[in-house]
Amino acid sequence: MRRAALQLSLLGLLLTSAATLPNKGDWDIYSFHINATVNSRYATTVINSRVVNRAEESKEIEFHVQIPKNAFISKFRMLMDGEVYDGVVKTKEQAQQQYTDAVTRGESAGIVSSVGRTMEDFKTSVTVAPHKKVTFELTYEELVKRMLGKYELQIHARPMQPVKDFKIDVHIHEKAGISFIDLKGGLSTGALANAITKTHVDKQAWVHFYPTVDQQKTCDSCGEQGMNGDLIITYDVNRDTELGDLKALDGYFVHHFSPSGLPQIPKNVVFLIDRSGSMSGRKMTQTRTALIHILNDLADEDFFGIITFDGSIFHWKRELVQATSENLLSAKEFAKNIRDRGATNINAAVLDGASMLNAHPREGSASILILLTDGDPTAGETNLERIQSNAKEAIAGKFPLYCLGFGFDVNFEFLEKMSLQNNGVARRIYEDSDADLQLKGFYEEVATPLLTDVTMIYEGGANLTQTNFSQYYNGSEIVVAGQITDNNIETFVPQVLAISKNRKMTFCNTSSSIAPPPGTVPEGLLQRIWAYLTVKQLLDKELMSSGAEKEEVKKEALELSLKYSFVTPLTSMVVTKPQGENTAVLHKPKEGEKSFQLQSYSPGFGVMGPMGDPGIAYSPPRFRSSGPLHRHHDASGIAYSPPRFGSSGVRGGLPGLAGPDYRHHDASVKYALSRPRPTFRPLAQPAPISHRFLLKTESPSPPVCFDVSGTVSLKLLHHPTRELSVNGKLDSVTNAGFRKIVIHAKSDVHIEVKPVGVDVRQGQSETRHTGEDVITAGSVTVIMRDSEIDVAAEDVRLVIYIREEKGKKFLWPVLRQKTSADNTEGILALKPAVYDEVQDQHSTKLRINGQEISAANSTAVDYSIASPLEMRCWLVSADVILQRSLNDFLVSQL
Numbered sequence: 001m002r003r004a005a006l007q008l009s010l011l012g013l014l015l016t017s018a019a020t021l022p023n024k025g026d027w028d029i030y031s032f033h034i035n036a037t038v039n040s041r042y043a044t045t046v047i048n049s050r051v052v053n054r055a056e057e058s059k060e061i062e063f064h065v066q067i068p069k070n071a072f073i074s075k076f077r078m079l080m081d082g083e084v085y086d087g088v089v090k091t092k093e094q095a096q097q098q099y100t101d102a103v104t105r106g107e108s109a110g111i112v113s114s115v116g117r118t119m120e121d122f123k124t125s126v127t128v129a130p131h132k133k134v135t136f137e138l139t140y141e142e143l144v145k146r147m148l149g150k151y152e153l154q155i156h157a158r159p160m161q162p163v164k165d166f167k168i169d170v171h172i173h174e175k176a177g178i179s180f181i182d183l184k185g186g187l188s189t190g191a192l193a194n195a196i197t198k199t200h201v202d203k204q205a206w207v208h209f210y211p212t213v214d215q216q217k218t219c220d221s222c223g224e225q226g227m228n229g230d231l232i233i234t235y236d237v238n239r240d241t242e243l244g245d246l247k248a249l250d251g252y253f254v255h256h257f258s259p260s261g262l263p264q265i266p267k268n269v270v271f272l273i274d275r276s277g278s279m280s281g282r283k284m285t286q287t288r289t290a291l292i293h294i295l296n297d298l299a300d301e302d303f304f305g306i307i308t309f310d311g312s313i314f315h316w317k318r319e320l321v322q323a324t325s326e327n328l329l330s331a332k333e334f335a336k337n338i339r340d341r342g343a344t345n346i347n348a349a350v351l352d353g354a355s356m357l358n359a360h361p362r363e364g365s366a367s368i369l370i371l372l373t374d375g376d377p378t379a380g381e382t383n384l385e386r387i388q389s390n391a392k393e394a395i396a397g398k399f400p401l402y403c404l405g406f407g408f409d410v411n412f413e414f415l416e417k418m419s420l421q422n423n424g425v426a427r428r429i430y431e432d433s434d435a436d437l438q439l440k441g442f443y444e445e446v447a448t449p450l451l452t453d454v455t456m457i458y459e460g461g462a463n464l465t466q467t468n469f470s471q472y473y474n475g476s477e478i479v480v481a482g483q484i485t486d487n488n489i490e491t492f493v494p495q496v497l498a499i500s501k502n503r504k505m506t507f508c509n510t511s512s513s514i515a516p517p518p519g520t521v522p523e524g525l526l527q528r529i530w531a532y533l534t535v536k537q538l539l540d541k542e543l544m545s546s547g548a549e550k551e552e553v554k555k556e557a558l559e560l561s562l563k564y565s566f567v568t569p570l571t572s573m574v575v576t577k578p579q580g581e582n583t584a585v586l587h588k589p590k591e592g593e594k595s596f597q598l599q600s601y602s603p604g605f606g607v608m609g610p611m612g613d614p615g616i617a618y619s620p621p622r623f624r625s626s627g628p629l630h631r632h633h634d635a636s637g638i639a640y641s642p643p644r645f646g647s648s649g650v651r652g653g654l655p656g657l658a659g660p661d662y663r664h665h666d667a668s669v670k671y672a673l674s675r676p677r678p679t680f681r682p683l684a685q686p687a688p689i690s691h692r693f694l695l696k697t698e699s700p701s702p703p704v705c706f707d708v709s710g711t712v713s714l715k716l717l718h719h720p721t722r723e724l725s726v727n728g729k730l731d732s733v734t735n736a737g738f739r740k741i742v743i744h745a746k747s748d749v750h751i752e753v754k755p756v757g758v759d760v761r762q763g764q765s766e767t768r769h770t771g772e773d774v775i776t777a778g779s780v781t782v783i784m785r786d787s788e789i790d791v792a793a794e795d796v797r798l799v800i801y802i803r804e805e806k807g808k809k810f811l812w813p814v815l816r817q818k819t820s821a822d823n824t825e826g827i828l829a830l831k832p833a834v835y836d837e838v839q840d841q842h843s844t845k846l847r848i849n850g851q852e853i854s855a856a857n858s859t860a861v862d863y864s865i866a867s868p869l870e871m872r873c874w875l876v877s878a879d880v881i882l883q884r885s886l887n888d889f890l891v892s893q894l
Helices: 092-104 190-195 282-296 325-336 346-358 384-395 412-420 435-446 525-544 547-563 666-674 878-882
Strands: 008-017 027-039 042-053 059-068 072-080 083-091 110-113 119-128 133-143 151-157 166-173 178-184 196-201 204-209 229-237 245-249 252-257 267-274 303-309 313-315 366-373 401-406 426-429 449-459 468-473 478-484 493-499 504-508 571-576 583-585 596-601 605-608 638-641 691-695 704-708 713-719 724-730 738-745 749-754 757-762 765-769 773-777 780-784 788-793 796-805 808-817 836-839 844-848 851-854 856-862 869-875
Touching: 027 151, 042 059, 059 133, 072 119, 072 571, 083 092, 083 547, 092 571, 119 133, 133 525, 151 166, 166 229, 178 196, 178 204, 190 196, 196 808, 204 229, 245 525, 252 449, 252 493, 252 525, 267 282, 267 346, 282 325, 282 435, 303 325, 303 346, 313 346, 346 366, 346 384, 366 435, 366 449, 384 412, 401 412, 401 435, 412 426, 412 525, 426 435, 435 468, 449 478, 478 525, 525 547, 547 571, 691 856, 704 878, 713 796, 724 808, 738 788, 749 780, 749 788, 757 773, 757 780, 765 773
Parallel strands: 008 151, 027 166, 267 303, 267 366, 366 401, 401 426, 583 605, 704 869
Antiparallel strands: 008 059, 027 042, 042 133, 059 119, 072 083, 072 133, 083 571, 110 596, 151 229, 166 204, 178 229, 196 204, 245 252, 252 478, 303 313, 449 468, 449 493, 493 504, 571 605, 583 596, 638 691, 638 856, 691 704, 713 724, 724 738, 738 749, 738 808, 749 757, 757 765, 773 780, 780 788, 788 796, 796 808, 836 844, 844 851, 856 869
């Protein structure tokens, strides 16, 4: 069963033993990574959790993950003793047959899962031998929806114990450009705020959350069992063209339509409020509060009506009235006196509300019918199908019906079907202390209609998803996908027809290319977005259909689910497990069920699913033994790059200047096309340059870069309070990063990092570290993998990448966890650059700290992220940007 998805909820992960909370004497989560990648409003999340059984006997270890309701599980695997156990998507009937056969043999067990507001549970378990490890790897995907002018990615983290190697990495890439990115949630406050870093460069953004073990115990909802809270990332994209963001690749297209700057359309709204006996107490109080708030938000041009119902119907007014101050005052007095009583006559309420709207047509307005109820119909017409038929006939497609189901007693499937039949959606209102805010929040989503009768037309397109929409609301977005006939973009002509406040409108594409720059959209992504939307809409249609049509729609949705390995309400995932294991059959709970039963079946197989509503996936990142691929960015805004200079000593960055054409590099596209071209005036001929450093900004402006030459050792970080220092020696022979980095902590801990390994010395003890493991020396923890080394020292978290270029390996340090102390110094401790551009007819200058300095337009490669990116930057003198002599950052010895 489908639901409207109003925010993107990424993940909450729990790992617990089968019977008790984790006991570190028994088993330990030694690595926990969440990696989320968002491209074209589509998110792929990969969870990789590694657990070791430290006990002297076998232990059953359970993997418990919370999945967003509108997400698809597309991949699950376990890795044990060198063996990989993968999941395979099958029909529910096939999975159920395997389960039934097992039950016949007496092999059954039960566990319970639950449904929350935005999350659903998934569980599986495996028996791990003494001192052995198991890796759980789960991938799920979902299309991000826009609500109230922003997209939200919600990460719920609850690992049930502090984890030494804990990471959350999020990378967002949007062709249209990212207009803003913000953070909120419990995990972004207090001491944990220092564990979060955020970088935003035009079309890309990175967020990293690397809390230390101590920080995982000290947040508001933290303790000895680790973190328990949310990290919420909100962002929006630029909207420069009236047609919106349109991409075409490999014979498919995806169109995101969300025009802005349109006048608000006056609305006619009727509220149908259930006042039956079951609404007594807090429900009724919260409904009154929400209705009064909503009335305050009505505009002068709006008309409205209020109908309350139990076994009978009560009108505040017999017809719609204008939202004048006098009428609003009267309506609020009426709302304050609504009291619960009687039965539930939904049929009569919906018909009366539709009649009021039909009797008051206004040209240039938009009508909306909103029903709030907490129970099934018990008076008047009680046959659900006849009520749905009556509502559809009365509304006749003229306006949407939105159904809000209060609590868990209501028949939500009945409300959902009735809403879908009338161009609306159903939403559950949860019986919590904020129910009034839930009601008001829903109303705000539909409070500002901007267009009606929206028709999306694609000449040269085929197999289109839904193309007709009754209304478009401010802050939302319409998404359409389809195929391009013969993959011929030249004959593909998109346009949108709609009615605005005062006129008919046509939106068309007049100039911009719909083919994304090479490498910016993953192969197969647009096809899977099309499959996601198609399956989603087929499931909605299946809910509304009956008889032969229902079976045909269900068959089509099932075929697509199996083809694209989507775990939907029609499919399950069968997981092969080690011989002798009993595993679970997981059935997706319907909206409104508080719990459901999971049962085991024959050894060797497990079934997960259906876990999410129709979702979408493209090929997720592959994993090596070193862990998942992470898209990292420098927490401090610092990156390092060996420059590639021509004879002038600088590289061109804008089209038409010396050097390569960078119009296809995401980080500079918008800037290059929207800024006036500066006059290029190179700096004086420099000495031979060894390395280039990037100092990022907190805005989308290009970073500032400066050069360091010669074989020198740099002070990367000095934290006197923690007695911590990090120094690095540049490799001037190859112009490739650092050849060695040395970390000193608490006088007796010395860590030397090279591309071939790590030496850890504590007092007289010295350890050579060349493989994947965890080493602790005093307050410092070192974790080494194939391509990166993690170093945690109290409230400092450092990642040292092992990079390779032209066969030469080098090191790249990135500060992921900033210290809260204000006395730290070093290259990694530099604050993001803040500057203003000063243009004249001869040159470009930057105003930094009140001083105007010469700047040359150039580029540098940012090696501090997973996929190195060549970025445009303003090349300036090192002494100017450092605000003191570069010599102050040099050290005589490591």
